[in-house]
Amino acid sequence: xxxxxxxxxxxxxxxxxxxxxxxxxxxxxxxxxxxxxxxxxxxxxxxxxxxxxxxxxxxxxxxxxxxxxxxxxxxxxxxxxxxxxxxxxxxxxxxxxxxxxxxxxxxxxxxxxxxxxxxxxxxxxxxxxxxxxxxxxxxxxxxxxxxxxxxxxxxxxxxxxxxxxxxxxxxxxxxxxxxxxxxxxxxxxxxxxxxxxxxxxxxxxxxxxxxxxxxxxxxxxxxxxxxxxxxxxxxxxxxxxxxxxxxxxxxxxxxxxxxxxxxxxxxxxxxxxxxxxxxxxxxxxxxxxxxxxxxxxxxxxxxxxxxxxxxxxxxxxxxxxxxxxxxxxxxxxxxxxxxxxxxxxxxxxxxxxxxxxxxxxxxxxxxxxxxxxxxxxxxxxxxxxxxxxxxxxxxxxxx
Numbered sequence: 001x002x003x004x005x006x007x008x009x010x011x012x013x014x015x016x017x018x019x020x021x022x023x024x025x026x027x028x029x030x031x032x033x034x035x036x037x038x039x040x041x042x043x044x045x046x047x048x049x050x051x052x053x054x055x056x057x058x059x060x061x062x063x064x065x066x067x068x069x070x071x072x073x074x075x076x077x078x079x080x081x082x083x084x085x086x087x088x089x090x091x092x093x094x095x096x097x098x099x100x101x102x103x104x105x106x107x108x109x110x111x112x113x114x115x116x117x118x119x120x121x122x123x124x125x126x127x128x129x130x131x132x133x134x135x136x137x138x139x140x141x142x143x144x145x146x147x148x149x150x151x152x153x154x155x156x157x158x159x160x161x162x163x164x165x166x167x168x169x170x171x172x173x174x175x176x177x178x179x180x181x182x183x184x185x186x187x188x189x190x191x192x193x194x195x196x197x198x199x200x201x202x203x204x205x206x207x208x209x210x211x212x213x214x215x216x217x218x219x220x221x222x223x224x225x226x227x228x229x230x231x232x233x234x235x236x237x238x239x240x241x242x243x244x245x246x247x248x249x250x251x252x253x254x255x256x257x258x259x260x261x262x263x264x265x266x267x268x269x270x271x272x273x274x275x276x277x278x279x280x281x282x283x284x285x286x287x288x289x290x291x292x293x294x295x296x297x298x299x300x301x302x303x304x305x306x307x308x309x310x311x312x313x314x315x316x317x318x319x320x321x322x323x324x325x326x327x328x329x330x331x332x333x334x335x336x337x338x339x340x341x342x343x344x345x346x347x348x349x350x351x352x353x354x355x356x357x358x359x360x361x362x363x364x365x366x367x368x369x370x371x372x373x374x375x376x377x378x379x380x381x382x383x384x385x386x387x388x389x390x391x392x393x394x395x396x397x398x399x
Contacts, residue, residue: 034059045101055095104338148325156229158314168241171310175251175297183290184227295359320360
């Protein structure tokens with residue numbers, strides 16, 4: 001019985017289709033029979049100049065339609081045309097859309113479209129527009145960015161060479177190293193998760209559907225390299241003379257709190273209480289916290305010893321250069337895109353960079369001004385250096 005019913009159903013379908021074809025009627029057009037896309041979703045245009053992107057039509061369309069473009073903010077650009085007529089077609093068509101820059105800033109051009117009398121949301125038909133004042137500033141900003149990337153990347157090696165030269169790590173605070181390695185490991189976990197894990201990327205774009213992945217390949221390379229260089233420095237603590245220096249109970253307590261946070265967040269993410277993306281954000285917050293506090297132990301140690309022997313000033317000078325250039329790049333971009341809110345509206349990144357630079361200034365003052373006589377002219381074995389420093393400290397406390 002089932003076979004007979006299936007045969008009759010098929011027969012009725014073909015009969016109905018034949019009647020429609022003979023009568024000249026067509027089945028209603030559905031949006032799945034064609035696609036609309038844009039040639040790029042990121043476009044930079046200068047004030048007073050024009051750029052363009054392409055609206056691409058592919059597929060089959062048997063009715064007329066229209067695509068409407070909307071500017072997120074008025075007064076930044078002109079979009080021409082802002083309404084595109086779609087004609088019935090079975091061929092690929094391209095419609096150039098001209099964008100004229102009027103005022104610096106950032107915005108999105110979004111769209112929707114109609115086919116016949118039916119409206120559809122153009123979820124993927126958007127373009128992020130950046131309007132800049134000067135192409136020269138864009139190039140300068142890029143060069144500045146690469147310079148501070150290199151400066152920060154090589155800033156680890158003066159300390160490593162200094163330790164090797166002295167065959168000692170006396171004067172290098174172990175709390176700083178302990179905090180630093182945890183910070184860079186957390187930063188590496190955040191970068192690798194967002195850069196390589198497709199599941200976490202899907203979570204990110206679900207939360208920010210029109211966003212860009214905030215992690216670039218240079219972020220991954222820098223964080224992994226920084227963790228490696230810090231591990232090399234820590235390994236020197238087990239090879240060279242370190243005196244009675246140990247990680248303090250305060251630092252151990254702070255790191256213990258961070259460990260509990262990481263474990264709890266990992267369990268919550270593993271049990272689907274919240275997303276793995278939130279776990280990565282927790283790791284990034286730990287990194288930010290460590291950036292704020294990691295220099296404090298070394299600065300206090302230098303103050304108590306009244307010396308910077310054992311603490312490489314080369315590391316600080318390169319870090320200072322990188323921090324200053326990083327803030328310079330943010331200032332250049334804020335001017336070029338009239339985006340001062342990126343600094344004053346959300347001061348986290350700028351504030352962290354400024355905070356690190358201020359600590360660098362403290363170390364520079366300690367090394368070249370306050371404790372200059374404690375390291376100038378001292379050469380040779382580190383034990384002799386430390387003995388000379390201790391002798392001078394004793395002389396100062398004797399009436």
